[in-house]
Every structure is written in structure tokens, then in C-alpha cells.
Amino acid sequence: PINWIIDVDIKGFFDNVDHHWMIECLNQRIADPNFRSIIIKFLKAGVIQEGKYRKTEKGTPQGGILSPILANIYLHYVLDIWFERELKKKICGYTQIVRYADDFIIGAQTKVEAEQILKEIKARLKKFNLEVSAEKTRIIEFGRYAKENAKNRGKSKTDTFEFLGFTHYAGTSRKGNFLMKVRTSKKRRSNSLKRMNEWLKKIRNKHKAKDIWKVLASKLRGHYNYYGVSSNSEEIQNYYHQTMRLTYKWMNRRSQKQSFNWQTFTEYLKLYPLPKPVLVYNMYDIW
Known part of the structure; x- marks a missing residue:
């Protein structure tokens, strides 16, 4: 049922995480106030730039050991739950999101629905002071009909997308059926x-x-x-x-x-x- 892929990139995610919303998300997951306090201190620890201390009003330290975990908690509420409970109700066809930390892709049945989903994603992220990167975000045709459609348009190859260190591309099985394949x-x-x-x-x-x-x-x-x-x-x-x-x-x-x-x-x-x-x-x- 997946014929289109929305390859989404959140612009400077780790630099722009809203601390207020992050704390709200942590309150949903962590009951221990002392543990929450430690995480908040981590968020607001500040940085040294050119020998000068600067407060961190937003964002999480990229490369910090806690950052991917915090990203998963944050986007679980900002994206995942909203996607399942609200967005899917607005889409007639099949759609699914696959995400790790701030890296995610969405599958859709039609191009019209893919465009609608991307529009909804942009609006949702804006509510939390996040922005989709126009340069890195794209909608590509990908699925059992992609190869034939690309050939009809005079293209020798189908589009690919990158996700979690792999290039995903349209291949075929020994029987000639569509098969998603990956390479580093x-x-x-x-x-x-x-x-x-x-x-x-x-x-x-x-x-x-x-x-x-x-x-x-x-x-x-x-x-x-x-x-x-x-x-x-x-x-x-x-x-x-x-x-x-x-x-x-x-x-x-x-x-x-x-x-x-x-x-x-x-x-x-x-x-x-x-x-x-x-x-x-x-x-x-x-x-």
C-alpha cells in the first residue's frame, strides 16, 4: 500500500528543542521529581563559546549521551501519538511513520495524501517551535509501481532515500516482484x-x-x-x-x-x- 515516501528533516532539531515542552513531556514519563530535576539541569547547563559562558534557553547538547533518549521522549508526544490518534483519521489511505530520535520517514498511498501529511507535519512542528528543512525534505515515489512509472517518464532509475545510515532503493525479488533493498x-x-x-x-x-x-x-x-x-x-x-x-x-x-x-x-x-x-x-x- 505504500507508494510514496515523505523524507522529513527537522531543521536544527537538537538546537531548537523547546525546554518548556520538553519538561511537559518528561512530566508525562518520569514520576520521580529528583530525576526530572537532574535532566532539567542537563538541559540548562549552558555552553562555553570562545571562553565565555552562555546560558542555554533551548536545545539539547548534540552528541550528549542523553540527547537521543530525550529526542525519543519528546517526539513520542509531539509526533508519534499525534500521528496515530489524530493525523491518521484525516487520511483515507494507509500511512505509517518510522522514527528514531529526530530521524523519520512517512509512507503514504498517494501523492496527494503525502502532500497533505507533509502540510500537517509542518503545522504540528511549528506549534512546538520546530521547522521542517525545505532543502532536505522531499516527497518521492517509492513502491511496486515506482520503477514502471519512472520508466514511462523516461527515467532510468527510481528515487532513493537515506535513513539510519542506509540508502533504501527499489529492487526486485527473484520472481520479479518489488522488493525494498538497502545498502550502506x-x-x-x-x-x-x-x-x-x-x-x-x-x-x-x-x-x-x-x-x-x-x-x-x-x-x-x-x-x-x-x-x-x-x-x-x-x-x-x-x-x-x-x-x-x-x-x-x-x-x-x-x-x-x-x-x-x-x-x-x-x-x-x-x-x-x-x-x-x-x-x-x-x-x-x-x-
């Missing part, structure tokens, strides 16, 4: 490899190879546990091979003298193997 988004893959490169560079001379191997194995498993999803095999294979190249580069620079060549490195990997890519989740079992 280019931005996430690039950032992940950049962090890996920086980490290997930083620790290459500080620890023994066996200790580096233990942490590296843990990092690889963590990547597979998140991105090891059906249809993403090629991407996690690519991530593994890129990581091996980076590991070879920096392990080979542990001293001014080259430690080993690529052949020696591959032999070392046979003796001390690192976790190979594995698909952890079969998302098609969900359907």
Missing part, C-alpha cells in the same frame, strides 16, 4: 573508513600487533552487526577489503623499515584471521 550510504561508509584510518594511524606504534588485532576484530564485528543486512553483502565485503588495505598500510609503517609486503600480510591474516563479512539480519523474514 556513501556518507556513512566514507566516515566509517575515515575513522578507521585515523584510529590505525594513531595506535600503530603504541600497541603490540596482537592487541591491535583484538580491537580491530571487535570494530569489524560491530560494523557487520549494524550493516550486515540482506542485500548489503557487496558493501560490507567492500568495507572489509578497504579496512584490510588500511591495516596493511599502517602496520607496514610501524617503523622506518618496511615490516612486510602484501604477501607476508596475507600470510599473517591466515595465521591470525580477522572476522569476515557476514549477513546478520534477513530483513525479508519480516515481511
Whole structure:
């Protein structure tokens, strides 16, 4: 029933959370006044900018350990409950919202309904002093008819959307039926490899190879546990091979003298193997 996706971006969400409304939401969820008081102090702790203290009248610290949790509580009341209890009654066709923290998408049956939903979302967020980013928010056709309709319009590819580190695109099953597929988004893959490169560079001379191997194995498993999803095999294979190249580069620079060549490195990997890519989740079992 989903033929259109509303890919919504809230403009500067973490910087613009209204403290008054946040406290109202916390009052609904947290009975302990002492615990609420601690969270309020966290919200109003202030920031140091250019050596000067500045009060925080709104927003939550982006990157703060509590911020995603607070975002979930806040938008549970601002969006989720309102969407289920009020917005769905205004829409004739099927619609559903999927959200984590401030990142969310909405599915709709028709383009007219998708436009209506977006209009309602904008009005709802405005009530809480939040704004939809016009540049990053869009409505795209996505579903079983998207490929054929795109072809009829002379487009070679259907539109895709990004959500929680994955690019979602229209694919087909072995029987030729529509199937939503995912792959690691280019931005996430690039950032992940950049962090890996920086980490290997930083620790290459500080620890023994066996200790580096233990942490590296843990990092690889963590990547597979998140991105090891059906249809993403090629991407996690690519991530593994890129990581091996980076590991070879920096392990080979542990001293001014080259430690080993690529052949020696591959032999070392046979003796001390690192976790190979594995698909952890079969998302098609969900359907």
C-alpha cells in the first residue's frame, strides 16, 4: 500500500528543542521529581563559546549521551501519538511513520495524501517551535509501481532515500516482484573508513600487533552487526577489503623499515584471521 515516501528533516532539531515542552513531556514519563530535576539541569547547563559562558534557553547538547533518549521522549508526544490518534483519521489511505530520535520517514498511498501529511507535519512542528528543512525534505515515489512509472517518464532509475545510515532503493525479488533493498550510504561508509584510518594511524606504534588485532576484530564485528543486512553483502565485503588495505598500510609503517609486503600480510591474516563479512539480519523474514 505504500507508494510514496515523505523524507522529513527537522531543521536544527537538537538546537531548537523547546525546554518548556520538553519538561511537559518528561512530566508525562518520569514520576520521580529528583530525576526530572537532574535532566532539567542537563538541559540548562549552558555552553562555553570562545571562553565565555552562555546560558542555554533551548536545545539539547548534540552528541550528549542523553540527547537521543530525550529526542525519543519528546517526539513520542509531539509526533508519534499525534500521528496515530489524530493525523491518521484525516487520511483515507494507509500511512505509517518510522522514527528514531529526530530521524523519520512517512509512507503514504498517494501523492496527494503525502502532500497533505507533509502540510500537517509542518503545522504540528511549528506549534512546538520546530521547522521542517525545505532543502532536505522531499516527497518521492517509492513502491511496486515506482520503477514502471519512472520508466514511462523516461527515467532510468527510481528515487532513493537515506535513513539510519542506509540508502533504501527499489529492487526486485527473484520472481520479479518489488522488493525494498538497502545498502550502506556513501556518507556513512566514507566516515566509517575515515575513522578507521585515523584510529590505525594513531595506535600503530603504541600497541603490540596482537592487541591491535583484538580491537580491530571487535570494530569489524560491530560494523557487520549494524550493516550486515540482506542485500548489503557487496558493501560490507567492500568495507572489509578497504579496512584490510588500511591495516596493511599502517602496520607496514610501524617503523622506518618496511615490516612486510602484501604477501607476508596475507600470510599473517591466515595465521591470525580477522572476522569476515557476514549477513546478520534477513530483513525479508519480516515481511
